[in-house]
Amino acid sequence: xxxxxxxxxxxxxxxxxxxxxxxxxxxxxxxxxxxxxxxxxxxxxxxxxxxxxxxxxxxxxxxxxxxxxxxxxxxxxxxxxxxxxxxxxxxxxxxxxxxxxxxxxxxxxxxxxxxxxxxxxxxxxxxxxxxxxxxxxxxxxxxxxxxxxxxxxxxxxxxxxxxxxxxxxxxxxxxxxxxxxxxxxxxxxxxxxxxxxxxxxxxxxxxxxxxxxxxxxxxxxxxxxxxxxxxxxxxxxxx
Amino acid sequence: xxxxxxxxxxxxxxxxxxxxxxxxxxxxxxxxxxxxxxxxxxxxxxxxxxxxxxxxxxxxxxxxxxxxxxxxxxxxxxxxxxxxxxxxxxxxxxxxxxxxxxxxxxxxxxxxxxxxxxxxxxxxxxxxxxxxxxxxxxxxxxxxxxxxxxxxxxxxxxxxxxxxxxxxxxxxxxxxxxxxxxxxxxxxxxxxxxxxxxxxxxxxxxxxxxxxxxxxxxxxxxxxxxxxxxxxxxxxxxxxxxxxxxxxxxxxxxxxxxxxxxxxx
Amino acid sequence: xxxxxxxxxxxxxxxxxxxxxxxxxxxxxxxxxxxxxxxxxxxxxxxxxxxxxxxxxxxxxxxxxxxxxxxxxxxxxxxxxxxxxxxxxxxxxxxxxxxxxxxxxxxxxxxxxxxxxxxxxxxxxxxxxxxxxxxxxxxxxxxxxxxxxxxxxxxxxxxxxxxxxxxxxxxxxxxxxxxxxxxxxxxxxxxxxxxxxxxxxxxxxxxxxxxxxxxxxxxxxxxxxxxxxxxxxxxxxxxxxxxxxxxxxxxxxxxxxxxxxxxxxxxxxxxxxxxxxxxxxxxxxxxxxxxxxxxxxxxxxxxxxxxxxxxxxxxxxxxxxxxxxxxxxxxxxxxxxxxxxxxxxxxxxxxxxxxxxxxxxxxxxxxxxxxxxxxxxxxxxxxxxxxxxxxxxxxxxxxxxxxxxxxxxxxxxxxxxxxxxxxxxxxxxxxxxxxxxxxxxxxxx
Numbered sequence: 001x002x003x004x005x006x007x008x009x010x011x012x013x014x015x016x017x018x019x020x021x022x023x024x025x026x027x028x029x030x031x032x033x034x035x036x037x038x039x040x041x042x043x044x045x046x047x048x049x050x051x052x053x054x055x056x057x058x059x060x061x062x063x064x065x066x067x068x069x070x071x072x073x074x075x076x077x078x079x080x081x082x083x084x085x086x087x088x089x090x091x092x093x094x095x096x097x098x099x100x101x102x103x104x105x106x107x108x109x110x111x112x113x114x115x116x117x118x119x120x121x122x123x124x125x126x127x128x129x130x131x132x133x134x135x136x137x138x139x140x141x142x143x144x145x146x147x148x149x150x151x152x153x154x155x156x157x158x159x160x161x162x163x164x165x166x167x168x169x170x171x172x173x174x175x176x177x178x179x180x181x182x183x184x185x186x187x188x189x190x191x192x193x194x195x196x197x198x199x200x201x202x203x204x205x206x207x208x209x210x211x212x213x214x215x216x217x218x219x220x221x222x223x224x225x226x227x228x229x230x231x232x233x234x235x236x237x238x239x
Numbered sequence: 240x241x242x243x244x245x246x247x248x249x250x251x252x253x254x255x256x257x258x259x260x261x262x263x264x265x266x267x268x269x270x271x272x273x274x275x276x277x278x279x280x281x282x283x284x285x286x287x288x289x290x291x292x293x294x295x296x297x298x299x300x301x302x303x304x305x306x307x308x309x310x311x312x313x314x315x316x317x318x319x320x321x322x323x324x325x326x327x328x329x330x331x332x333x334x335x336x337x338x339x340x341x342x343x344x345x346x347x348x349x350x351x352x353x354x355x356x357x358x359x360x361x362x363x364x365x366x367x368x369x370x371x372x373x374x375x376x377x378x379x380x381x382x383x384x385x386x387x388x389x390x391x392x393x394x395x396x397x398x399x400x401x402x403x404x405x406x407x408x409x410x411x412x413x414x415x416x417x418x419x420x421x422x423x424x425x426x427x428x429x430x431x432x433x434x435x436x437x438x439x440x441x442x443x444x445x446x447x448x449x450x451x452x453x454x455x456x457x458x459x460x461x462x463x464x465x466x467x468x469x470x471x472x473x474x475x476x477x478x479x480x481x482x483x484x485x486x487x488x489x490x491x492x493x494x495x496x497x498x499x500x501x502x503x504x
Numbered sequence: 505x506x507x508x509x510x511x512x513x514x515x516x517x518x519x520x521x522x523x524x525x526x527x528x529x530x531x532x533x534x535x536x537x538x539x540x541x542x543x544x545x546x547x548x549x550x551x552x553x554x555x556x557x558x559x560x561x562x563x564x565x566x567x568x569x570x571x572x573x574x575x576x577x578x579x580x581x582x583x584x585x586x587x588x589x590x591x592x593x594x595x596x597x598x599x600x601x602x603x604x605x606x607x608x609x610x611x612x613x614x615x616x617x618x619x620x621x622x623x624x625x626x627x628x629x630x631x632x633x634x635x636x637x638x639x640x641x642x643x644x645x646x647x648x649x650x651x652x653x654x655x656x657x658x659x660x661x662x663x664x665x666x667x668x669x670x671x672x673x674x675x676x677x678x679x680x681x682x683x684x685x686x687x688x689x690x691x692x693x694x695x696x697x698x699x700x701x702x703x704x705x706x707x708x709x710x711x712x713x714x715x716x717x718x719x720x721x722x723x724x725x726x727x728x729x730x731x732x733x734x735x736x737x738x739x740x741x742x743x744x745x746x747x748x749x750x751x752x753x754x755x756x757x758x759x760x761x762x763x764x765x766x767x768x769x770x771x772x773x774x775x776x777x778x779x780x781x782x783x784x785x786x787x788x789x790x791x792x793x794x795x796x797x798x799x800x801x802x803x804x805x806x807x808x809x810x811x812x813x814x815x816x817x818x819x820x821x822x823x824x825x826x827x828x829x830x831x832x833x834x835x836x837x838x839x840x841x842x843x844x845x846x847x848x849x850x851x852x853x854x855x856x857x858x859x860x861x862x863x864x865x866x867x868x869x870x871x872x873x874x875x876x877x878x879x880x881x882x883x884x885x886x887x888x889x890x891x892x893x894x895x896x897x898x899x900x901x902x903x904x905x906x907x908x909x910x911x912x913x914x915x916x917x918x919x920x921x922x923x924x925x926x927x928x929x930x931x932x933x934x935x936x937x938x939x940x941x942x943x944x945x946x947x948x949x
Contacts, residue, residue, distance in 0.1 A: 001496070001497075001502065002497060002502045003502065004500070004501050004502050005501050005502065005503060006501060009501065075460055076500070077459060077463070077487050077488075077499040077500050078486075078487060078488060078489065078490050078495075078496050078499050078500050079496055079500055080500045081487070081488060082488065082489070214488065214489030215489065303839070305835070305838065305839065308834075308835075308838060310761070310762055333841045333842070333843055334841070335841075336838065336839060336840065336841035337840075337841040340839065340840070341835075341839035342839075343832060343835055343836065343839070345832055347830070347832035347833060347835065347836040348836075349833060349836065349837075349851060350833075350855065359837075359840065359842075359850075360840040360841065363840070363841065363842055363846060363850075364841060410836070413836075413840065414839070414840070417840060417841065
């Protein structure tokens with residue numbers, strides 16, 4: 001798209017997207033660190049993750065203020081309007097991602113005090129998948145690439161599938177050995193959090209689609225998460 | 240995002256008041272407007288936007304044949320008002336302008352009393368049977384224009400003594416007094432402050448229950464605020480026309496996008 | 505709110521904008537001084553020009569006024585006339601012609617001789633009679649004719665003196681020249697002094713100047729004939745030029761298509777306004793008098809000629825006034841569905857009227873002062889009657905002035921100036937009317 005007649009307007013839009021990308025990168029590394037803390041049983045690292053969420057919250061406030069000021073000052077129209085409104089919403093999605101990463105960090109501390117259980121190995125695999133989602137989403141955001149965003153949106157199904165199988169595995173473990181219930185419950189929540197992060201990444205992908213094309217994706221997103229039909233209910237506190 | 244607000248035209252109920260097909264305008268040898276096809280919905284505000292010299296005012300003036308008064312101006316194509324060919328030689332232009340009223344960029348009340356300003360139209364068209372009836376028409380018109388409260392007790396004062404916004408509303412009252420079906424507005428707020436502008440915009444919102452309004456405006460925000468349908472003109476072409484909501488959130492044409500986001504040139 | 509881009513990279517700053525001082529250098533100050541000096545010089549020259557024209561105007565007006573004001577007074581002698589029946593007509597006669605044929609000269613002479621019984625010789629008697637204006641006889645005759653019962657009575661009356669005596673009394677005669685070369689001899693001077701002493705000779709308001717017409721005798725002339733002639737002429741001019749001018753202006757301005765034809769007409773109207781007025785006189789002579797056989801010297805023909813002359817001026821002024829009506833008013837009316845004629849009659853013309861009237865009055869004032877074309881159609885004739893209709897032979901004020909200025913008698917000098925004063929007063933009144941009109945109808949849009 002050609003540049004605005006008012007150059008400063010372009011500068012501001014650029015700054016807005018820079019903030020979003022910065023926020024996204026931060027959330028991504030928070031998730032990576034949290035998962036690292038689980039794998040390495042590193043409680044100190046986990047603590048750092050918990051502390052680190054404040055930075056994301058601060059950035060989110062900055063994005064909101066900035067976007068609101070732009071709305072007031074520039075009275076954006078069409079593509080610009082969509083970019084700014086999407087930025088507002090993406091920032092809150094990323095903030096949620098940060099919250100989940102923080103929760104993963106918290107649970108990592110608890111998990112480290114319990115004996116090691118075998119299904120832990122599935123977490124990094126799932127996390128890697130979600131991290132890739134976040135990274136691709138941010139790439140799509142930077143390049144205004146709706147196709148890439150749509151691809152991310154479709155890929156979330158894999159995460160859901162992985163989560164469903166982990167869920168069953170953990171249920172089996174807990175039934176076999178009641179002593180593993182504590183670590184397994186934590187693992188269950190951690191997996192759930194990561195799965196939610198994937199959902200938020202797809203939300204961001206939807207917003208990118210809207211920003212670029214002017215409308216939300218038409219079909220419903222394919223869902224692979226069947227756990228809602230399992231015996232155990234998902235705790236409401238983390239939704 | 241797909242569901243419109245109350246401001247949207249309900250597609251199923253749209254009634255088209257005026258239709259233009261392949262309308263072109265020439266000033267001497269120079270062509271100012273090319274093949275404009277536009278449907279103007281009844282009882283709604285249609286906004287015409289575009290950069291200066293894009294032909295939007297020229298187009299507006301075709302709708303009540305105000306272009307007739309310009310020498311060397313030639314209009315081709317079809318314009319119909321309720322299936323009546325506006326440019327048919329049998330159409331009386333005086334009658335047409337009674338049906339399609341106009342409000343101009345600069346408030347132009349006659350240098351006469353407020354009463355005389357409003358009464359002039361009904362008088363020349365013989366709409367009033369007697370003085371009481373004329374008084375009644377003047378009063379209702381001023382009330383509709385939201386001016387009665389401000390000037391009701393000083394109708395004999397000069398219309399030119401009012402403030403800019405009041406003058407413009409007086410002009411609207413004057414146009415309404417003839418009981419037109421369509422009201423054309425050529426940048427009616429360009430010389431007004433934001434408060435006076437808001438008054439006019441509120442007035443348009445009320446008037447569109449009864450009248451078909453076509454407005455030319457330079458302010459995209461204004462078009463976005465008051466209209467249900469927007470048409471974007473560029474270099475004498477009608478580039479894009481759609482629901483106002485769509486034009487201002489997701490225009491299809493590059494040029495529309497560029498214009499309304501300030502990326503032109 | 506703070507600058508939202510405070511922490512982004514600042515854009516390039518234009519360097520020159522921040523350099524101070526280039527407007528504060530010595531060279532700059534010098535330029536500034538030169539500029540003010542030039543301004544002062546210009547103002548001075550303008551002031552000088554205004555003062556010069558003011559001085560010229562003052563000199564002109566004072567000359568005219570000082571020359572002319574004496575004409576508003578006239579020297580009169582009081583005489584006790586014995587209107588005896590044998591010198592006039594038998595008592596009871598009512599026949600005007602018979603009464604007018606009476607020997608009033610003898611009556612006046614008798615009254616004079618009663619005041620100066622020592623006068624006996626024929627030469628002295630003639631000089632004594634020369635004190636009184638030659639027109640006095642007919643004046644008394646007209647009085648008696650109006651009231652025949654006066655016959656046989658005595659009548660005390662103020663009669664105008666002859667112009668020579670009037671001039672002497674007004675001290676406009678050089679008394680140092682030898683008696684033989686004077687028009688007033690020593691005996692007459694004595695009589696005047698004695699009459700003055702007895703209160704029988706004094707300067708009285710010259711009513712005749714405002715009610716009379718032209719005459720061979722300076723003491724008997726009046727401007728009323730010229731005023732009435734001018735009035736008829738201007739009336740005809742106004743009645744012809746005003747409607748024609750407005751019609752032409754409205755058509756050209758509001759209705760005529762813009763093409764080569766109308767452009768040619770426009771150019772020619774502008775040219776006509778610059779045609780020397782004498783040419784219009786020639787035209788009037790050839791067309792109105794030569795071709796149509798209209799009467800010479802008639803205000804009607806003069807009015808037609810002046811109408812032709814004023815027409816272009818009125819058209820141009822009216823067009824300017826019409827053009828000054830903002831197009832927005834026309835658009836407003838058209839937008840309401842008014843027809844073009846309604847637009848003009850209801851809105852444009854009323855708004856343009858003050859301007860049109862102003863232009864017309866100025867054109868009329870111009871016509872009032874016009875002489876040359878009227879000379880061509882014979883309005884320069886010597887006419888002692890006040891015209892009763894526009895087709896009677898008449899003269900007009902400026903032509904009257906021209907004729908008096910051409911006369912050799914000393915007494916006409918002051919009359920000329922006085923007539924100029926009257927003409928100027930009329931012109932000022934007309935211009936005042938134009939200004940008042942303009943003020944009253946200041947642009948209201």
